[in-house]
Amino acid sequence: EKENKSSDIKLIESNSQKIKTLYAKLETLKKTIDDIVLRSQSAVSTYLTKEEAAKLRLSELEILKNIPERNSQEWLQFIKSGKAYKSLLTEEAEICPYCRQDLKNDALAIVHGYASFLANSAQTEFDTASTVVKNLLQELTQITVQIEISTDIIPKLSEKNEEDQKSLKEIFDEIIVDVTEKKDSLKTCLEKKTKIKIEDFSIEVEGLITELKNIETEFNESLKSLKSSDSERQEAVKGINEIIADLEDKKVISKKKDIIKKYFKDEEIMGTMDYVASTINTTPLSVLCGKATDELVTEDFRNNFIKELKELEKEHLPVEIPKGSVRKGKNKTRKQIKGHELKAILSEGEQKAVALALFLAEISKDANSSPLILDDPVNSLDHQVIDVLAKKLIQISSERQTIIFTHNKLFYDSLVHWASNLKNEQNQRTHHLCKNYNGGCNANGSHVYSFKIERISLLETGKVISKSQESSKFYLEKIEKDLQGDYTPSSIASDLKSTIEYYIDEKILNNQRLIKDYGNKQSIKWDQLKKLNPDEMVIDKLKEYWDLLSSRGSHLSANSMENPIPLEKFTEIIDFLKK
Template identity: 30%
Template structure:
């Protein structure tokens, strides 16, 4: 069973987390919650969870317990137990480094607390042993103990902190206790045994299974948080994509399938509009109405363009300049007129009414004197208005008037006035009302209120401009800055709007022709689904992230599979569990008398456990627990344990805690003898509460001349673990009982003079009761030479030839028993017996001692 090198070489090939876990289990087989979390974090980190802490300490060869060291370590004492159960720290236990040490204690005496400290310190793989301080005292002090050892002649003290990793220097010591004694009923007709050095595999597999279960729970919890898309009720491309998402899905795949673009939004709106038209309207009628609106808006646009053109900044500027020229020319003309007509008989000559009269007369002249130039001032000429002959001064006046009217200033003024009048007329005729009262404006306002508002602002500004320009009719001078600015004409917006509507019209016409409602509804659902998913795009990425974590969990869970462990363990068990070891087990089973149960022995690994199996050779399949009693199961466990230590190359010590509970007397006897045999070549420490087993050990230790020491553990009230070399009275030989009774006599002598006689009498009666029991033990041990003893199951007939039996001996026994019985039994008050003195008690004890010397 040289397993160390194999485990070391195998561990170097393992993942770091598993290598670290083996180290932890060797140092402390039961991991606390924090340590278990570190292990789980290591596993998750190695499988891609980079947010987890990574806490790895590699396994070293020295961590692996060595059951076969060159120099065997022996425990010499266990002392200074602090905060361990109710153990009194004043006491401790001494162990014989060679041979046998038996620690006897009744239940609740504290024996198990001493045993637990050693078991926990020595056992490399221990799942159960947990040590607690005194539960009846408050406080959180650390529990400690000092273990004194001896190795190759040198002494050492291990300052142990309990509930920590086993002590590496003590791993050569083997432990047998209730946990070891369990025989695992693996299945029908099979009993399982796990050799000590293979238990690391069992613990490793068990813990990996537990971690695997925890990771499965974590994975299930993670799956519950995974986003779902229940709103996708029917099959669509995006739903198919969502359903196909794995931990390998790339960002580009998400963008390609789940991004809802502006073009998608426009298309969805178009489809929704188309379906609305197809479902709730007459497409042809809608197309015709749209055609009319397009035509009306086009006309409106042309009207607005005309207004914009006529009220352009250049034309307004030209008009203002024309008005200024006209007013300047008019002022000049007025000055000239005043000068020309200053001395005329009538006022306002040269004014506008006068000019009109002049023009009318000029027109009449063409009728009256068509062959003469205007004005006709010849001698026979008549006045065109009064038909009288013209006098000289009238001829001169008419000629002067015509010269004035033909002057360039006068003509320019007339021309500018006419141009201004025409422009003003044109301004007044601009179609503002046509724009403001257009019915298509309502449609435009509903369809594009912003565009309609721009048109309204444009018209309002145009009206204000025209009103300002019309004020020049009163021949007032205005400046360009006095005229409001013309709002921007939204020609581009109108063109864009018309273009969109024309496209829409063509689309409507195609709808009328195709009527593809089914295809549109399918496309609409695709786009709606895509829009719904896009609104939850973060959930899509979270889904991928969750699946990536699930994949990492799967890898971590897969790494915890015990199949490879089982395969490796089978390989090691086949090569290391030799036939010699199996023969040792067969021999032990034979010695423990299990012949009535037929077994066959085989070894194999199951779920990470490397085991030896005893298969019941029976035609009927039945549960082992229904066949084997508790005692028989313990017999099997003892056989395994004894075979295991026998196959080791070293003589490492063994510690056994109550090894024979549930065993019958014959098997108890064999175990005692077997352990005494082991004590001849190794240190053996036994904890027991079985007085018969203790007696049997004493008997065989004496018989095989094995060095043996004994210790008893007692409880005094609340103080437990009081260890003394004196064994209980019931186990003492005659000579030791005589010694004990001698030691009690000085105490009784003192009590005789100082205590109340009644109290002294009771103590004296107790002393005589022990004296009587000593005579009885002397009869078994000395007179009968141990042929028959109360704790021995056998009658030793071979001892009969050494029995001494004389009248003197019989008389001594009768007298001794009679005297001691006198004070033990209840008596009548009428007797009035005197209380024995200390001298009398010494004499009675001397009689027993004289009796014992007769047999030496």
């Protein structure tokens, strides 16, 4: 139901926008036609006035009265061409530029008449008016009358009411025909220089525009109603969920009532025991713990510590493990350098390396093979120590189950490297990185599994997926599946950005990670590097999509909320990344 309502909202929003676009185009068309009609009326009127003035001036020149067709455009063009040609010559004015004979008497007088006629401002103004009419005629031919209507709103415009049997679509078609005819009529007026009456070219679109705006209002009201009901539904669901959560809490408390009672009873007993313990003399116990420490922290343990420190490439640190202190029956093992506390001398990274060496020395002699769990053990360590620690933990995983959580890319890459490349004295691989999670694995050696905790949304994290499955294909299949259901644009945008990252690694870098991210430089695939030859157009397109997904998708902003990426754009990006 939620998905259907979301689709209805999108459809109504789209149709409302298309109605608005349609009447905006009608308004623009009317404004364009009204404007050119007004200017054409003025231009033709001016043309006729200037033409009459030019003819009057011509009649005033007595010498030119006997020239045949002197009012024609051909004659006017003839004398203008003669003047232009004469301006190129250098000989005396009394020579005819055409026949090259001397001009005498009447012939000379006619030439002077031509010059007087062309010098007249009435003729110049007439020429200017002619140019204006010509330009308007060209502008008119470039005006497009046809307006395309989206097929999505044609059914709505084709509806008929009881009062008027004509649908809005029919009225629209009639208006377009009327505008076309008036455009042709205006063209004829400009060509023949006939007077133009503005009322003859009036276009009646106000009624249709009003009806279209009414439809837009109707759509917007429906949209408002849908969104309001959806908001009310969400509030109701929220209220019901709160009630359910409260009932679930009561259900859990009811089931664990006896456990809770026992907890408070145990707390009371523990309080009594703590009081009794505080009154006991701990000196004999402290003496006994000190004796046990001397026996446990043996020379063998110290040697193991030094060995682990050396493997972590910190053997240059002269760390001592003196006899620990015992207070109130509790033993503490201290580490120092020539009587000084480590914190006063070593950096944070060196302190962490010493602590890891001590820890590794302890578990190396521990007969108990309980699982080992580490949470980001590489903070403040340099990359050499990180790689050594990764190798050491893979070795330990042969004897006990080892679980490691990390956000450190370099540490993760080192673990993956040693999981696939660690070998024994017989040069046989001791571990392998499992890819067949569900079907099992028959490979020899210890199994190493790699998982990733995926962010579901901005506020939700916790979906566990196989790290080895990650690829551009994996994300594309995931996105296409998500788009079939109730998705959020931000989650799709985030997954598409991950797809682009893997696309770059697979298609452009030939599965090469950046060299600076490698813990072991021997992993560089040199033959693949030779094949790198990226298409600049592909790079530009990837950047365009990346910027779009960042500004209007994965990053929460006013732009992403008010102008989210549409489904069509997501589909376009997916199709590009599939190539």
